[in-house]
Amino acid sequence: MKIKIWVMLALVGFLASACSIKKMAIRQMVGTMQESKKVFEQENDLDLAEVALGSNLKLLEGLQVHDPENAQLNLFLAEGYSSYALAFVEDKFEQYEYTDEDKADYHRKRAINFYNRARKYAGIVLADLLDVDDPNKIPELEDKDLKARLDKLDKDDIAAVFWYAMSWGSATNLDRENMEALAQLSKIEMMMAKVKEWDPSFYYAGPYMFEGVYYGSRTKMLNGDPERSVKAFKKALEITKKKFLIIPYFYAKTYCVQYQNQKCFEENLNYVIETPADILPEQILANTLAKRKAERLLKLKDELFLSDE
Template sequence: MVCLTRIFYVSVLFGLLYGCNFTKLAANQTVDVFYAASASFDKEHDPDFAKSTVLGNLKVFEGLMEVVPDNQRLLLMASKSFATYVFGFVEDEMEQVERYGAEYDKLQARGTDFYTRAREYALRALELRHDGIREQLFGTGDELRKAINDMDEDDAEALFWFGYAWIGIINLQLDDPAAIADMEKVTDIQRRVVQLNERIYFGSPHLVLGVAAAAVPPALGGNPDEALFHFQKAIELTEGKFLMTNVMMAKYYHAIGRPDRDAYVAALQSVVATEPGILPDQRLANELARRKASRWLENVDSQF
C-alpha cells in the first residue's frame, strides 16, 4: 500500500510539471490502480496489519477527489473504505474501552466523523446521476421514498453505502432522539437496495435490515420474525461463508430480538470453529468476525 501512496504523489508531481489534463489523467489512472489492488486488502489474514495501512489510503482518496471529484469509482471506494474502517476497527476498539470514558468518546467522535464522510461520498456518487437528490434524501420520508423508487440497479451500490453509513451514524448516536428518528428512512433505503440488488457486499442489505429489526425488543417496536428472515437470507446468499453475518445475528437476534443464551453461544462457537479462509476474497472480514466472536464468548454473562 505504501507503493500505491507513492504512485499518487508521483502522479501529482508530474501533473504540476505537465499541466491540468495530465493531472486528471494520472489521478484517474491512480484510482484504477487502487481499485484493482483493493482485493489484496480484503484478502489480508492479519487484521492488525490491515488496520495499519488504512488511514493513509483514506487520505489519498480524499486527495484524489480534489483532482477528479466526479470519479464515481473513487467516490464509492472512499465511501466503502471509510464505512468499513469504522465498523471493522473503530467500533471494535469501542467495545474494549470503558464506556463513556475519554478514549470511548474520542473513538465515538472519530467513528461518527468517518461514517459522515462515507455517507457524503456515496451521496456525491448518487448526485452524478440524479440532480437534486441531496435535498430529496434529506427531506421528508415521502420525498426520500419517491427518490429511491426512481433509482435503478446502477444506483444500488451507492445507495447501499449511503444507507449503511447513515445507520452507522445513528448507531453511534443512540442518545440523540433526532438521529434515531431517521431509522425509518435508512431501513426504507436498504429495503430498496434489496429490491435492486440484494447481493451487494455479500448480502449486506439483508444483514443491515436484520440488525435494524432485532436491535430493540419486540415491546419497543422490534420485529424478530423480520430480523430472522433477513439474517437467514444473508446467510443463504453467501452459503454461510461471510462470517460477519453469523456474528451479527448472534449479537442482535439471539441476544436482543429473541434472547436465547444457548443459541447465542452456539452461533459464536460455530464462527470461531470455522476456517476464515472459507471465503478467500473476504478473509479480513472473516478474521474480524472470529475476533469478535472469541471476545464475546468470554463475556456471555454481560449479554444475558
C-alpha cells in the same frame, strides 16, 4: 494588446490541459485500485490492515480534492471509511463497551465521525443521481419525495444507495440518544429496501444483514422486530452459504443478545470461532476480524444474559 490576449488564452489552454491530464492520471490510478482492494481484503493481519487502510484513505482523499466529482473515487472512499469504522474503530468501542465507559465513548464518537465521512462521499454521488443540488439536502427530502426519486434509479446505481444507507444507518445505530437522527430511520430503511429489490445478494447479502441488525438490535418499543430480524439473518446466511463470518457474529451480537436467546448466541459465535477465515478466500480480512470479535463477545456471555435463578 493582441499579443497579451493570445498569451493569456494560451496560458488558460495550458492550465485546462494540465488539469485534464491530472484528472486522467487520477482516474487511471483509481481504475487500478480495484485489484489492490482485492489483495487488501485477503490480508490476515489486522494490525497491518488497519495501518494500510488508514494511509490509503488519506491518499484517496488527496486525489479526491483534484477530482471531486469522480464517482468511482467517491464510492471507494465511502466504502473505505465505512469499512475502517466497522473493522477498527467500532471494534475498539466494543473492546471497552462493558469495561471502560470513557474509552468506549471516545471510540464510539470516532466511529460515528468516520461513518459520517463515508456518507459524505457517497452523498456526492447519490445527490447527482437523485437530482439534488446539495448532498446535505438528501436527509431533508420528504419520504414520499425520496421514494419517487429512488424509483427513477436502476440497478447500476446500487453502490451509491447502499453505501449511503449503510454508513448513515451505522452512525445512527451508535447514536441512539440522538432523536433527530432516529427520526430519519425510515429513509435509511427505504434506501436499503431499494437495494434489496435490485440485488439482495449485493455486498455479501448486505441488505439482509442490515435488516437483521436494524430489527434485532432494538426493543419492540423502538421498532425492533425479532421475527423479521431472524428471517433476515437466515436469508443472509443462506445467500453467503455461511462463509461471510461477520453475519453470524452480528446475528449473535444483536438479535441473540437483545432478545435473550443464549442458545442462538453460543451457536453462532462458536461457528465463527471454529470456522477457518479462509473459507471465503476473498474476504479473509473480514472473517479474521469476525473471529476476533466472536472470541471477545463469547467471554461476556454471563454478563449479557440474565440468570435463570
